[in-house]
Amino acid sequence: MYGSHRTPQDRPARRTRHLAVAVLAAAAGLLATGCAGATPVATQLNPQAVAGQAAQTVAKHLKISPAPGTVNANPSAGITVSALDGFRVTKVTVRTGGDPVTGSLSSDGKTWHSTWALDVAQSYTVIAAGTDSQGHPVTATSTFRTLTPGQSFQTEIYEGLDATYGVGMPIMLTFDQPITNKAAVERSLQITTSKPVIGAWYWDGDEALDFRPRDYWPADTTVTLDGHLDGVEGASGVFGTQDLTQTFDIGQSLIAVASTTAHHTLIYVDGKLKYDWPISTGRTTMPTPDGTYLTVNKGNPVRMIGGTKGTPGYYDELVNWAVRFTFSGDYYHSAPWSVVDQGVTNVSHGCVNLPPADAEIYYKMAVPGDPITITNSPKGGDWDDGWTEWFLDWSQYLAGSATHMAVEAGPDGSTFVSPSSLPADTATAPVGTSVPDNYLAG
Known part of the structure; x- marks a missing residue:
């Protein structure tokens, strides 16, 4: 009673318990072929030489955020790669000593964004591969570090x-x-x-x-x-x-x-x-x-x-x-x-x-x-x-x-x-x- x-x-x-997540596939190296008369010539293209464009010009059209050299990036914002003016993103690789980073590419190839927040107090290198308006391969790179929080939960x-x-x-x-x-x-x-x-x-x-x-x-x-x-x-x-x-x-x-x-x-x-x-x-x-x-x-x-x-x-x-x-x-x-x-x-x-x-x-x-x-x-x-x-x-x-x-x-x-x-x-x-x-x- x-x-x-x-x-x-x-x-x-x-x-x-600590979480482990899946790893995103690495981006491939970038090679293109051209013609000199009747003889094919292989030319490696990079931000310093893309159809005669300077690296600074390429970076304006294939933009990575956080920007190179950032030392206190907000990890909750993740990573974004954006393509402008006829450029397209084709693949993104993220290298880090922390949790592997996955992401998704928009159907039009204009934007890639990481799926989850980044780790705090961690270094990242982002290698973005894409193409310019003529289809030439281009790359852009950003190395940055996320902030160390003063407060945590x-x-x-x-x-x-x-x-x-x-x-x-x-x-x-x-x-x-x-x-x-x-x-x-x-x-x-x-x-x-x-x-x-x-x-x-x-x-x-x-x-x-x-x-x-x-x-x-x-x-x-x-x-x-x-x-x-x-x-x-x-x-x-x-x-x-x-x-x-x-x-x-x-x-x-x-x-x-x-x-x-x-x-x-x-x-x-x-x-x-x-x-x-x-x-x-x-x-x-x-x-x-x-x-x-x-x-x-x-x-x-x-x-x-x-x-x-x-x-x-x-x-x-x-x-x-x-x-x-x-x-x-x-x-x-x-x-x-x-x-x-x-x-x-x-x-x-x-x-x-x-x-x-x-x-x-x-x-x-x-x-x-x-x-x-x-x-x-x-x-x-x-x-x-x-x-x-x-x-x-x-x-x-x-x-x-x-x-x-x-x-x-x-x-x-x-x-x-x-x-x-x-x-x-x-x-x-x-x-x-x-x-x-x-x-x-x-």
């Missing part, structure tokens, strides 16, 4: 390496400094999934950023986050100084729905109703709050403390098969003392009381991130009392993104797309997604 408890369990520590991810989570689990990032250039940070993050996923990023204040799918994750999905954060300017003058990568798994679909009026919980496994168990939820004075929550952690046993020591109603008990879903102390747990009330009336202090055998079954299946929905309660749920990302519907979640863009992820990585371009959402509650406004009082 216990609920709304203080426990000694703390939220697990978050960890960072660090990023941690909640998910552990190779761990398994439930289908509701968000990717949760925290920053040790307030982030104001939020869109830049979002755009530095790439998600790779073994199955196609549509989702979005959501800022919960200035130091917490979460990714949530539009609907629950597909079961048995492998997820990798690559945060290209080294060199990103998260706030004015505050730069990321290391990348972040993590891989984890989404396991089976385990969905629990508890009705405070029907006094039963339905348990869906991989999309099918598997169990219907009697329960007792919070009594009238301590109702279990409505909302779609996620399992946070579990313990067997868990020490539950409620009330004030020395006053009526105080308790300090060990409770078995306990799965937590709010930070304030609500659990699905075994309650042999209330079996007679389960399925009939509500007598707990806020928890969901289960018959011991049923509580054990659920406990052994549960992992962090499994959705738990409480319905028909006279009390509404509180934002951030647990992992409450599924309190929000899709449009509300999108509104929390600095880019206001959706993310399409798959085996080849992720891209930002307009929400209006997405296919219609066909997922249905409770097994595919959450119900809008589920946290409101019944």
